[in-house]
Amino acid sequence: MIFVGRGSLLWRAVRAAHSRGHRVDLVCVSPSEGVPPDVADAPLLRTVNVNHDHARVLDAATDDVMWSIDNRTILRAPLIGSGLRIYNIHNGLLPEHRGLPEMAVIFCLLRGDTEYGASLHVVDEGIDTGPVLDLERFAVTPEDRFQDVMLAGVKACHTLFERNLDAVCEGTAVPVAPASRPDEYFGADRIRELIRLRDLPDTDRARFDRATALGVFGPLYPEIADAVSQPAR
Incomplete structure (x- = not known):
């Protein structure tokens, strides 16, 4: 099987696949991605855009399974339509949380939603639009902050991977x-809406602060951190 993605979620999935006896043909990561020592022997492709290296991906595949895990690159043809069965683990419940998880979590909290989660879906030509195969839900409380929900979402993502690996x-x-x-759909342009809400006098300030308390995720989302750190006009 092929993996594409980044970070701890990706490497946890690679470990889980190894531990269950599945062959890992290739792990596709960015040029700057760190590789944990215990999985350093995994076949690696460093690429700026995996779509541009589709020939190497297809040549490496010994089966028809490809996993997209914490992957920020939109997969396109010829990978899509190549015969590979491509699956994405998405931090967010689909279809209501398509797009960027960081924006979905913020607006989930701003709206006072009581539930969030993660989704396993088939990758098609759209963005988070393929058939959903499984969901992992969890409750969101009024006291939860961004970091709490995002961390729970990360845990839910790996739960989905482990639960569905063999079936996939x-x-x-x-x-x-x-x-x-x-x-x-939650895209990067929702930052403008976030700034607008920040500046409204009737915005619930405590809720806004909880929703944008990035915590350990601050360095990953500098544009959001910059937007919410500015004083309200």
Whole structure:
């Protein structure tokens, strides 16, 4: 199987696949990605954009499974449509939390939502639009901050991977019933909406502060950190 992604979630998935006896054909990462010593023997492809290296990916594959884990690159043809079955672990419940998890978590908290989670879905030509195969939900409390929900989402992502790894490899994973909640996309442009909310006099300041308390994730999302650190006008 092929992996593409970054960070601890990716390497936890690689370890889990190894531990269950699955062959890891290639792990595709950015040029700057650090590789933990215990998985340093995994076949590695360092690439700025895995779509540009599709030939190397397809040549390396000994089966038809590809995992996208904490992957910021939108996968496109010819990887899409190549015969690979590509699966993404998404931090957020689909279809209501499509797009960037960091923005989805913020607006989940701003709206006072009581539930968040992670999704396993098939990758198609859209962004987080493929059939959903499994969901891992958890409760969100009024006291939760951004860091709390994001960390719980990361844990839910790995739970989904471990729970579905064998079924995906065996080709027995099937879509769940479509959600009744509306589809919503959270892109980087939602930062402008965040700034607008920051500056509104009737914004619930305590809730806004909880929703934007990035904590340990601050260095990962500098644009959000900069936007919310400015004083309200």
